[in-house]
Amino acid sequence: MSNNAPHRHHYVPRMVQRNFTNESGGLHFWRRGMNIGEVRTAKPSNLFVEDHLYTIVDKKGARDHSIEHWFGRLETLAAPFIQQFLNIVRHGMTPIVDLTHWDLWHIYVYHAQKRAVAWHKRFITPEDLLLVVKEIAPEEQWREQVRAWEADPEDTLREMNNARIASQVDPMPDEMLTEFRNLGLVIYVAPPQTSFILGDDMSGDALLSSSGGTTGARRVRFMPIAPDVAVGYCDIRGVHKEHLTRMDVRRMNESIARQSYLIAGRSKAQIASLSRITYDPPDILKGLLKSGQGAAG
Template sequence: MSSNRAPRRHHYIPRMILRNFINDMGGLHFWRRSFAVGDVKVTTPENLFLEDDLYTFIGDEGERDVSLEYGFSKLESTGAQFLRQLLGIVRAGKTPRMGNEVWEFLHHFRYYSDKRSAAWHSRFLSDDEFNAALEEVANQPRWTDADRAWMTDLEDVDRIKRNARIAAQASGPPEGLLVEMRSRGLAVYLAPRNAAFVLGDHPTAMAKVGPAAEEAPGGKISFMPVASDVALGYCSQAKTVHVEQLTREQLRTMNEAMTRQSVMIAGRSHALIASLSRVNYETPDYFTTSEYLLG
């Protein structure tokens, strides 16, 4: 689908999740690593975790194909309804029951939430790595000098890089990965009273928290905050839901893990974001694997 009037500001952390973290004034406190430590600012969900034309294919003549952005919007609409129901149930102290269709949606929602992240793509394949792969292909004997000529057009090379990354975001989960996902259940992590999760520029992080971590690969659980008081992960038993109340210490460990891998963090509390701004950055190894999907 092509359109010159389609939205160009694409959120890689959906606004329907961002809105679950707003404070009483309707804003989100945030901090970037380009800011001084403790220099926390505030804005609205519309202005965080986005890039212009992040999911837009650009054709040879400059035409824009926004089909992927529309597809993600539909996924978010269904996801918003799912999360509203889930949050209402767990906040009432109950355990959700989910049918097969809901489980299947959840696996795809989690997969695309991770994969569409701008942070994941920029750190998974750097420009230097892309250029090295491009040069290796171009040096193959079947390429002529005419075939290689376009490589001197930096604007065209940049367009092809972006399109390649977007194509990777659009591809569905491999069947083997889906089989693994279907063998797991849902873990729901609840923040302590008057405490909160933070969001990072990649939606999922891994931390050594609770007994489930002892059984997980690498001794860590993966978690994805979906509201200031709730995060989702995987448990070991298929199609079961495990609700776990966190301690303040466990929540702090999870927030520090999220911050450590993030260039930008956001949340309800100015004080919380300011305290986490002291956590140093460290690119996690699992950005180059699917480990975080199944931890």
């Protein structure tokens, strides 16, 4: 592969980050490990990024960057659709989405979720991964994995990491795409003087209520795509728009902050406030065991 191949891989696409930039083209951010309330500013090129996150390495050390290029092509297709979508919403209208763009959106969301989870899996130890294999694999496969680990742990870890990376571009299963096509899309619009944030988990779930309280609240899953717009799925087909309260937006941002290692947004004061939210990341190991057992079944 070319030495000029990209090695700084963004698990939150820059095309999304740019929607959240302030007047100077940067984002205010806070990362766990920094002091509470200590907010800094950086450009999208330097946020939600890690060297060689999606690079496959062979036994001789040669690097394959094809997966990062694949993500780039997907983003190139999705970016103009997202911008057109935002323009329509900001003009007070509800977008009409054709089947081709519906499918593009479903595929983009599917892989956006996988990318976020892949980043969190970086915090799982090799021993954790072996535990997953032991729980979900046939006994012989488990024994082979242990023998390989004992013989050459470094190469076994490389292969396990390559397998994790390669899975990022596995296509959405046909049956899942069919399920997505039967869902509706909800556009969540933030009120003036409020804004959504970004986290290294691109989506979250929160209790929303039209009154801003908890009575009659319902839990929704959402993904911010701009400071003023987030999107989610619902059981009623078509495209629907919902105007939020300030409290709704706060709850949604707290949800993102709670499960994220890094948060960023337009408002320095807002990020400083959210830096006080206790870290409660998803249980990735439990999720791996659950998904593996489901696949085995």
